[in-house]
Amino acid sequence: MKRRAIQMPMQILLALIGLYAAVCVLVHFMQPRLVFHPHAELEADPTDAGLPFEDLTLTAEDGTSIHAWFIPGEGEGGGAGLFGVFCHGNAGNLSHRLDTMKILRGLGIDMLYFDYRGYGRSGGKPTEExxxxxxxxxxxxxxxxxxxxxxxxxxxxxxxxGAVAARLADEQTVAALVLETAFTSIPDIGQRMYPFLPVRLLASTRMATLEHLRRVRVPVLIAHGQADETVPYDMGRTLFEAAHEPKTFLELAGGHNDFFLVMGEDYAVAVERFLESIPR
Known part of the structure; x- marks a missing residue:
């Protein structure tokens, strides 16, 4: 009877270990679905926001078709004479960035917005590479x-x-780098979200913003807010401390997805000030 009582807890322990291992395997192989949340349907286009645009289909080096919108800057704002490549977040698609497009157009910068593969009208499936x-x-x-x-x-x-833009700035010649509400890496933020899992060992997707940022030698703007409910504020501060001069930190108000709306003109003025400082 005593031996049977010992066997039961052992069976439960082995079952729990097996369940934990199964969860780890599942997380490892489901990483693309955990990281990327594409939305296929475009719900609007820039004309709905009164914006002029060029509708483009680009071709990535592996042949994948990438949908993009080019929106020219307006007037002689602080971004006049500059071009931008805008890399959006992990959810939605181009049609969910119209408010941002209006703000940045007003700063004078000519901006190219694109959807990652698997998002909107872009072909393929999203991956880090x-x-x-x-x-x-x-x-x-x-x-x-x-x-x-x-x-x-x-x-x-x-x-x-931010990880995509930091890698682009690391690999290509650019005028400046802007990182808004960015994380330091996928393993870092994954470990915060799932502290009971060995995320750093399981992660095959790295998106190492911090690693790329350390090699960037152009003006950098890091923007983050203490009320960010998705990416911890200290990650923004870590990125700022790692960046080389000249660098600027913009303290954001509002949450992860609405800071530019909450801040309104204050956001536009702060970003424009940074753009004005970029050597032409």
Whole structure:
């Protein structure tokens, strides 16, 4: 009877170990679904926000078609004379960035917005290497087709797009780098979200923003808020401390997805001030 009582807890322990191992395996192989949340249907286009645009289909180096919108800047704002590659976050698609497009157009910067593979009308499925190729396709179009000088191109990343933009700035010649609500890496933020799992061992998707940022030698703007409910504020501070001079930190108000709406004119003024400081 005593031996049977000992066996029961052992069986439960082995079952729990097996369940934990199964969860680890599941997390490892489901990483693309955990990281990327694409939305296929475009719910609007820039004309719905009164914005002029060019509707484009770019081709990544592996042949994947990438959908993009080019929106020229308006007036002589602080971004006049600059071009930008905007790398959005992990959810939605281009049609969910119209408010941002209106704000940045008003700053004078000519911006190319693109959807990662698997998002909106872009082909393929999203992966870490895929997003890097997609950003390079956008950069090539700006520099080769639109005639933008590389040292006039700003790599602009928001949330997950911060990792994409930081890698682009690390690999290509750019004028500046903007990181808004960005994380330091997928393993770092994954470990925060799932502290009971060995995320650093399981992660095959790295998106190492911090690693790329350390090699960037152009003006950098890091924007993060203490009320960010998705990416911890201290990650923004870590990125800022790692960045080389000249660098600027913008303290955001509002949450992860609405800070530019909550801040309104204060956001536009702060970003414009940074753009004005970029050497032409």
């Amino acid at each position: 895929g997003t890097a190729m997609d950003a390079r396709a956008a950069y090539r179009w700006l520099t080769l087709e639109k005639g933008a000088k590389p040292d006039r191109v700003v790599a602009w990343g928001r949330s997950l797009g």
